[in-house]
Amino acid sequence: MTHCLFRPLAVILPCLITLLSTTPARAGGTADAAIGNVRLGVLDLTPADGLAAGFDLLAVTPSLYASLNAAPAEYYAAGSPGPGIAATVAVGFGASGGTAATSGALADVAAHATGAANLGEYGYAAASGNQEVRLTLHPYSVLTIAGHLSSQAARDADASHYDAVGMTSISIVDANGYTYTQHTRQSLSYADWPAHMAIEEDFTLAYANGGAEAQAVTLYFQTWSNVTRIAAPVPEPSMAALLVAGALCLAGWRSGWRSRAPKRQRRPVAWAACPWRKRCPA
Known part of the structure; x- marks a missing residue:
């Protein structure tokens, strides 16, 4: 029996x-951020005084970073190319990775990150492309900074366990280290937010030296992308x-x-x- x-x-x-x-559906996230087509200009606050408005470019310092933290290992890469030199740093682990790049043009930087299931729980992939521009602004001059930025963050339809962030930032800092102005844009995709967010935007910033002495000014152009995997999704059987x-x-x-x-x-x-x-x- x-x-x-x-x-x-x-x-x-x-x-x-x-x-x-x-088997759970393929899931993951991507994030991108970029700054490009940057142009520096100058306006004269006192055109009748006979003094020429302007600025002197002192130094351009790019820096690139990429990192990845997965369950079995951790990866990191960094680079400091000279001004005017195109460069890329990247790390990869299976379908996940991070890449930071510059074309060599003024303030042209970008960052990209991709995250997949091989990150494990609480793993991440990230990248950051940056450029520091130091200059001296002449008396009674207005410095203008114009360019284009973009950012996007996306997750697959079922990737509720991923966070994706793409961010761009342009900052103007005076000689005392005070951030005079900052323009930040970021795309976010996490939790119950939309599965995709993207920004395409032209920007224009300005900084005025209204005194009779030249001023030191530093510009920071920063891009950052990150994809984090929070937890392993639980597979759900189909109705059939x-x-x-x-x-x-x-x-x-x-x-x-x-x-x-x-x-x-x-x-x-x-x-x-x-x-x-x-x-x-x-």
Whole structure:
């Protein structure tokens, strides 16, 4: 009796495991940030005084960083190319990675990050492209900074366990280290936010030196991208798998019930004891 009960279960259990253990959909996130087409200009606050407005460019210092932290290992890369030199730094681990780059043009920097399931829980991929520009602004001059920025953050439709951020920032800092102005834009995709956010924008900033002495000014152009994987998504079986699994389970229960149920047997009746013997034909 026992072997009859376990026989259908031995067939059904593997089927249930195969159906319910479905592979999760491909999930991940990407983030990008870029600054480009930057132009520096100058305006004269006192055109009638005979002094020429302007600025002197002292130094341009690019810096590039990329990092990745996954469950088995950690990766990091950095680079400081000279002004006017195109360069890229990158780290990669399977489908995940980070890349920072510059074309060599003034304030032309970019960062890209991609995160996938191989990051593990609380793993991340990040990149940052930056450029520092130091200059001296002449008396009674207005420095103008114009350019274009873009950022985007995206997750796959089912990637509720990923955070993606793309950010750009342009800052003007005076000789005392005071941030006179800062223009920041960021695209975010996490939690219940939209699966994709993108920004494309032209910008114009200005800084005025209204005194009779030249001033030291530093410009910072920064891009940063990051994708973080918070937790492993739990696979969910499809509706068809659930229906088939339910049918198999019902069939197994019915087969087991039949094997356990006692069978009714007909008891033979002696022909001599039959009360209708005389009425029955020979």
